[in-house]
Amino acid sequence: MTETNHTQVVIIGGGVVGCAIFRRLAMAGLKPVLLEAGRDILSGASKANSALLHTGFDAPHGSLELACMQQGYREYLGIREKLNLPLVKSGAVVVAWNEEELAKLDGILAKAHDNNVTDTARVDRDALRRLEPLLSPKALGAVHVPGEHIIDPWSAPLAYVHQGIAHGGIVLRDCKVESGRFDGIWHLHTAQGVVTADLVINAAGNQGDIIEAINRPAPFKITPRKGQFVVFDKSAARLLKAIILPVPTERTKGIVICRTAFGNVLVGPTAEDQEDRIHAEVEQAALRNLVARGAEMLPGLAGIDVTAIYAGLRPATQFKDYQVTAQPDRRWITVAGIRSTGLTGALGIAQHVAGLYATSFGKLTEAEPIWTPMPNLCEENARPYQGPLPTEIVCHCELVTRAEIEDALGGILPAGDVGGLKRRTRAMMGRCQGFYCSAQVMAIAGDTITP
Amino acid sequence: MKTHDVIILGAGPAGLSAAAELKRLGVSDVVIIDRETTGGGIPRHCGHTGYGLLQFGRLMTGPDFAKRLVDRVSDLDLRLGHTALKLEPNGRLQISGRHGPETLQAQKVLLAMGARETPRSARLISGTRPWGVMTTGTLQQYAYLHGKAPFQRPLIIGSELVAFSALLTLGHVGLKAVAMIEERPRITAARPGDWVARIGFGVPVLTGCSDLHILGQDRVEGLSFQRRGVTRTLECDGIIFTGQFRPETALLTQSHLELDPGTHGPVIDQLYRCTDASYFAGGNLLRGIETAGQCYREGKSAAHAIHAALSDKLAPPTSPIRIEAAGALSYVYPQRLTGRGPYDPLLFKARASVATTGRLRVLADGREIWSRPINVLPERRIAWRVPAVDLTGVHHLTVDLQPRK
Numbered sequence: 001m002t003e004t005n006h007t008q009v010v011i012i013g014g015g016v017v018g019c020a021i022f023r024r025l026a027m028a029g030l031k032p033v034l035l036e037a038g039r040d041i042l043s044g045a046s047k048a049n050s051a052l053l054h055t056g057f058d059a060p061h062g063s064l065e066l067a068c069m070q071q072g073y074r075e076y077l078g079i080r081e082k083l084n085l086p087l088v089k090s091g092a093v094v095v096a097w098n099e100e101e102l103a104k105l106d107g108i109l110a111k112a113h114d115n116n117v118t119d120t121a122r123v124d125r126d127a128l129r130r131l132e133p134l135l136s137p138k139a140l141g142a143v144h145v146p147g148e149h150i151i152d153p154w155s156a157p158l159a160y161v162h163q164g165i166a167h168g169g170i171v172l173r174d175c176k177v178e179s180g181r182f183d184g185i186w187h188l189h190t191a192q193g194v195v196t197a198d199l200v201i202n203a204a205g206n207q208g209d210i211i212e213a214i215n216r217p218a219p220f221k222i223t224p225r226k227g228q229f230v231v232f233d234k235s236a237a238r239l240l241k242a243i244i245l246p247v248p249t250e251r252t253k254g255i256v257i258c259r260t261a262f263g264n265v266l267v268g269p270t271a272e273d274q275e276d277r278i279h280a281e282v283e284q285a286a287l288r289n290l291v292a293r294g295a296e297m298l299p300g301l302a303g304i305d306v307t308a309i310y311a312g313l314r315p316a317t318q319f320k321d322y323q324v325t326a327q328p329d330r331r332w333i334t335v336a337g338i339r340s341t342g343l344t345g346a347l348g349i350a351q352h353v354a355g356l357y358a359t360s361f362g363k364l365t366e367a368e369p370i371w372t373p374m375p376n377l378c379e380e381n382a383r384p385y386q387g388p389l390p391t392e393i394v395c396h397c398e399l400v401t402r403a404e405i406e407d408a409l410g411g412i413l414p415a416g417d418v419g420g421l422k423r424r425t426r427a428m429m430g431r432c433q434g435f436y437c438s439a440q441v442m443a444i445a446g447d448t449i450t451p
Numbered sequence: 452m453k454t455h456d457v458i459i460l461g462a463g464p465a466g467l468s469a470a471a472e473l474k475r476l477g478v479s480d481v482v483i484i485d486r487e488t489t490g491g492g493i494p495r496h497c498g499h500t501g502y503g504l505l506q507f508g509r510l511m512t513g514p515d516f517a518k519r520l521v522d523r524v525s526d527l528d529l530r531l532g533h534t535a536l537k538l539e540p541n542g543r544l545q546i547s548g549r550h551g552p553e554t555l556q557a558q559k560v561l562l563a564m565g566a567r568e569t570p571r572s573a574r575l576i577s578g579t580r581p582w583g584v585m586t587t588g589t590l591q592q593y594a595y596l597h598g599k600a601p602f603q604r605p606l607i608i609g610s611e612l613v614a615f616s617a618l619l620t621l622g623h624v625g626l627k628a629v630a631m632i633e634e635r636p637r638i639t640a641a642r643p644g645d646w647v648a649r650i651g652f653g654v655p656v657l658t659g660c661s662d663l664h665i666l667g668q669d670r671v672e673g674l675s676f677q678r679r680g681v682t683r684t685l686e687c688d689g690i691i692f693t694g695q696f697r698p699e700t701a702l703l704t705q706s707h708l709e710l711d712p713g714t715h716g717p718v719i720d721q722l723y724r725c726t727d728a729s730y731f732a733g734g735n736l737l738r739g740i741e742t743a744g745q746c747y748r749e750g751k752s753a754a755h756a757i758h759a760a761l762s763d764k765l766a767p768p769t770s771p772i773r774i775e776a777a778g779a780l781s782y783v784y785p786q787r788l789t790g791r792g793p794y795d796p797l798l799f800k801a802r803a804s805v806a807t808t809g810r811l812r813v814l815a816d817g818r819e820i821w822s823r824p825i826n827v828l829p830e831r832r833i834a835w836r837v838p839a840v841d842l843t844g845v846h847h848l849t850v851d852l853q854p855r856k
Binding site for chain 2: 230231233234235278279280281282283284287288291303305306307308309310311385386387388389390391392393396397399417418431432433434435436438439440442443
């Protein structure tokens with residue numbers, strides 16, 4: 001890029017939040033440019049989360065987080081069919097495992113009702129057994145939240161970006177922002193040259209305070225909170241229906257057990273603060289603990305193979321709530337501290353940011369949406385291998401066809417690296433982790449992606 | 452819908468040897484299904500020698516062995532590029548492939564889907580998750596099927612026989628491993644494997660390693676581990692996890708067939724028959740890894756049982772007697788005896804979880820009916836025959852390995 005490349009608005013960060021803002025502003029008639037430091041979007045905090053669509057039943061009352069989650073939840077339900085995004089209507093149960101936790105359930109219920117999640121209800125031990133018969137009998141009771149659902153954590157933000165591109169937005173990957181200067185407009189020095197913009201939106205996730213420092217002394221500090229997860233084989237999916245949530249503590253929502261949209265079972269996350277913003281290491285002891293905790297709560301998990309392990313970093317700040325502000329004189333919008341609720345909140349945050357834009361920077365229009373439906377990766381809906389056409393299945397564990405892999409290597413936003421290809425297709429993400437197919441997948445990819 | 456005599460799932464050594472044997476026995480309506488686009492199974496991508504001596508009278512490479520197995524059944528219905536999606540009761544199968552989805556029906560089905568290595572994730576290994584971590588099978592496919600080296604200086608984890616296959620495979624693409632890392636106090640493969648690695652390949656073998664930790668961001672940069680109380684780091688750009696083979700049971704876990712948590716394979720009787728009598732199983736699906744030659748023999752034996760079943764000469768699977776592993780054994784199979792007996796000499800196969808010197812015994816409802824002294828290492832096959840015995844009224848057989856006191 002050269003200095004002549006000028007744009008109305010630059011969004012720094014291609015995580016789920018940046019993608020949703022990109023979509024919203026593109027649909028509102030701006031031509032946003034999304035700058036992503038990684039080789040593909042979703043390569044930071046958004047690559048690893050628990051893939052849940054939350055009602056906000058336990059979010060702090062009156063918070064921006066709650067407002068954005070509930071807006072995001074509604075919008076997701078409104079657009080998901082047009083974008084062909086899955087929704088596994090699992091519901092959730094917040095389970096008490098001891099008397100102390102049992103005593104907290106009424107408070108959780110009251111908060112849910114305060115937060116207008118009115119179908120939330122207390123269930124006693126017997127009713128919980130009817131809901132989840134294979135849960136350990138040590139469970140004493142629960143709060144049932146029917147509106148908590150499971151979604152595909154990568155197809156959703158990819159769909160947002162695709163729609164934004166269809167509306168005229170531009171995505172630049174491998175485009176880390178190094179520094180910037182403001183003289184009425186922003187001059188951003190990136191890995192691909194200088195980009196100028198009338199407005200910058202900082203959605204840099206775990207790098208949020210570093211990017212913020214380009215504009216001002218950051219009023220918050222990001223301390224990445226690491227969450228490790230264990231994914232069990234698909235044979236575990238028959239063990240449960242609902243998302244099993246623990247009674248939360250001050251610090252974390254605790255360890256969740258849930259199915260995934262892809263038909264596996266997920267146990268995690270842990271919660272460990274660290275300074276490193278990029279490396280998220282898994283640790284055998286923590287993973288063993290997750291496996292043991294999982295089997296304690298859901299005894300049928302014992303002996304079921306682990307398919308995958310991963311760790312993600314949630315961009316936590318010293319504040320509980322999201323840090324979203326506009327600085328009109330500096331032509332800058334800050335969107336930071338979006339922790340584990342970002343997947344749910346993203347569309348709502350985007351609406352909020354559009355509101356800030358309209359208030360401070362100018363009128364937005366509303367174009368007729370162009371819909372960019374995603375290929376379905378969810379087990380509940382028909383996948384290409386089940387279709388009437390002859391197929392060549394390449395990834396045998398996740399039943400991914402050659403055509404799906406080829407599509408992900410092209411199209412609106414081709415996979416930028418191996419991780420991006422995995423997120424778009426699920427190839428190599430199954431129980432053999434590439435034993436059978438990775439050499440062939442890489443041969444199909446040829447020179448289009450580098451490991 | 453046509454009912455085939457036999458459908459074989461898996462065109463590896465076990466499936467293809469069963470097919471050839473069925474043909475020899477006069478069963479011609481045999482359909483062989485494999486999801487890969489070439490037949491032969493794992494030997495397809497083991498480009499080094501070590502195959503065929505007992506089966507075809509000469510030493511050959513894996514691909515030559517695979518081709519020989521395929522060629523022998525060229526007049527049978529071999530359907531490559533077809534994936535089985537579902538096993539249904541009484542020999543009904545859902546398949547997807549070049550003709551789109553279809554349902555197939557057979558009188559008898561032989562399950563011979565083989566085994567695969569345990570990947571890094573299922574071993575819960577610490578560290579980052581960079582590109583360049585793979586299993587031997589994947590490395591072999593890169594090297595022998597695609598002629599590529601995915602890295603330059605890899606480390607090998609594990610010292611089962613397959614780890615030596617990894618050494619040979621690396622040699623094929625002109626590479627040498629940085630080291631061979633083993634968590635056990637001695638190598639798992641037979642001695643002098645460690646000497647072979649050290650002197651033949653110039654690769655140091657480090658046993659007794661623990662706390663493996665993978666380093667690197669986008670690509671592997673190294674491995675750190677504990678050895679003799681010291682933390683060491685070895686630089687490398689790839690890590691090959693070898694061995695710890697597991698039966699490829701994705702289809703079985705979703706089916707009506709019973710699985711054995713010990714072998715992780717299907718529960719079979721002395722006639723290779725699963726808990727639905729229209730299904731038989733053989734080869735590495737039964738327990739993880741054995742040599743291709745073992746799988747070949749099992750395929751042949753299973754073919755004889757299937758042939759007998761097709762002509763109603765096989766006793767129905769009534770009143771099964773459970774067989775359980777005890778003591779230092781991690782598993783034993785067959786897992787049940789069916790029919791009324793008297794039984795032919797019974798062939799048992801087992802593995803020990805730890806090195807044990809002691810006594811192997813077979814107990815019928817607690818009463819010893821056979822025993823012998825034994826000295827075994829972990830991950831080595833133990834196989835023995837128990838002479839025909841009268842088991843009338845017996846409910847349980849226990850196979851027990853106790854260390855000598």
